[in-house]
Amino acid sequence: MIVCKFGGTSVASAEQIKKVANIVKSNPERKIVAVSAPGKRSGDDIKVTDLLIELADAALNNGNVEEKIHTVVSRYQAIAEGLGLDQLICDVIAQDLRGRVAGDQSNHELFIDNLKASGEDNNAKLIAAYFNLAGLPAKYVSPKDGLILNDLPERTYALPEAYENLSKLADEKEIIIFPGFFGYTKDGVLRTFDRGGSDITGSILASAVGAKLYENFTDVDCVFAANPKVVNDPVEIKEITYREMRELSYAGFSVFHDEALMPVYKQGIPVNIKNTNNPSAPGTRIVPTRPATGRPVTGISADGGFSILYVSKYLMNREVGFGRRLLQIIEEENISYEHTPSGLDDISVIMRSNQLTPEIEERIVRRVREELYADDVHFRHDFSMIVIVGEGMRNNTGLAARAATAISATGANIEMINQGSSEVSLVFGVRSEFENQILKALYSEFFAAVPSA
Numbered sequence: 001m002i003v004c005k006f007g008g009t010s011v012a013s014a015e016q017i018k019k020v021a022n023i024v025k026s027n028p029e030r031k032i033v034a035v036s037a038p039g040k041r042s043g044d045d046i047k048v049t050d051l052l053i054e055l056a057d058a059a060l061n062n063g064n065v066e067e068k069i070h071t072v073v074s075r076y077q078a079i080a081e082g083l084g085l086d087q088l089i090c091d092v093i094a095q096d097l098r099g100r101v102a103g104d105q106s107n108h109e110l111f112i113d114n115l116k117a118s119g120e121d122n123n124a125k126l127i128a129a130y131f132n133l134a135g136l137p138a139k140y141v142s143p144k145d146g147l148i149l150n151d152l153p154e155r156t157y158a159l160p161e162a163y164e165n166l167s168k169l170a171d172e173k174e175i176i177i178f179p180g181f182f183g184y185t186k187d188g189v190l191r192t193f194d195r196g197g198s199d200i201t202g203s204i205l206a207s208a209v210g211a212k213l214y215e216n217f218t219d220v221d222c223v224f225a226a227n228p229k230v231v232n233d234p235v236e237i238k239e240i241t242y243r244e245m246r247e248l249s250y251a252g253f254s255v256f257h258d259e260a261l262m263p264v265y266k267q268g269i270p271v272n273i274k275n276t277n278n279p280s281a282p283g284t285r286i287v288p289t290r291p292a293t294g295r296p297v298t299g300i301s302a303d304g305g306f307s308i309l310y311v312s313k314y315l316m317n318r319e320v321g322f323g324r325r326l327l328q329i330i331e332e333e334n335i336s337y338e339h340t341p342s343g344l345d346d347i348s349v350i351m352r353s354n355q356l357t358p359e360i361e362e363r364i365v366r367r368v369r370e371e372l373y374a375d376d377v378h379f380r381h382d383f384s385m386i387v388i389v390g391e392g393m394r395n396n397t398g399l400a401a402r403a404a405t406a407i408s409a410t411g412a413n414i415e416m417i418n419q420g421s422s423e424v425s426l427v428f429g430v431r432s433e434f435e436n437q438i439l440k441a442l443y444s445e446f447f448a449a450v451p452s453a
């Protein structure tokens, strides 16, 4: 059995949904289909999920709710029309949205989640109706029937019983159309995953039914070794390990959600990233292990939006518990950190800047100074992390030197180097203004004129 997931652009219009039906029809093993909300139909379009967030904002701030509902419904209307479906389905969607808007607003996060989730929920119902019309016996299944999530305030994840419940889907005769992106707590409260979270739903389903393959359909032929918007004509990655993909999606590779790897990884189920608009292209396979290639580096990613908390104190290395107390202060601000490179008398804590506000920074700096008696403590902003990833890096000497030389040729200063103990990745912290230049320089250092992976 194959579990497929179709992303926003694959289900954004009637034309796209017809392609989805053809893809599913062409292989009877494709039995479970997770779907996103309608995404962008063109570059300047707006995703339905974003329209729903606007609707939720309008509802919370006494805005024009009816106008926003109309905008969302008209997206489904165009799809239903193009698919030859009964327009009644759009009245049902409008009713559904009004019901959600009238729901409990006491917890804003949950209220917004409930509206956001309607994007996938209504699309799944509509797609199931179309499959039946097109002669593909299909059934919409609600996440309520099994995708059980943890409670607030923790980040959303599926509880072990979710896998057990959903395993029963393997016995269904019809094709299952399952909305991505959300599930329910044991108490029946709807919660969504992070943005892009339909990838996670698909992965949970694949793991639950023990699928032989998880196909993730999107709008590109494959994953590239570097961002094609920055690097000219980067090589295509045909095969990549879970670990490599995890490292790359951490820093900017947005083709596949980084949290979506865990459920399939645990079961060793391969993932195939494929293009709805070109389904015969082989795509990129994410696998547990792969044979070594002639190239040590598989991909290079870059992501901005990092801040560094710099702390120095003479004889820090002798002070038992300094690191723990520093990280506790960060934890108490509910901030997650990414790296903590350290020297004898100093330590830096690298974190995503979007977690910080001037007030939080001020509190952290004051506490570190007063409670840890630091000599110097300050924040620096506008950093990017450049990540070089490859299973083959472990068996290759001199890679760090080559990377550092390529970076220094751009005139950028390396603010931080971190090599994880797995030796699958090498991370460089640099000022964001140099990000694109460095990506190009590293790409030509490691990929110019080497055989493809």
Ligand code: ASP
Residues within 6 Å of the ligand: 007, 008, 036, 037, 047, 049, 050, 119, 180, 181, 194, 195, 196, 197, 198, 199
């Ligand atoms: N529709 C949601 C989003 O735009 C989830 C998804 O498509 O994966 O983030």
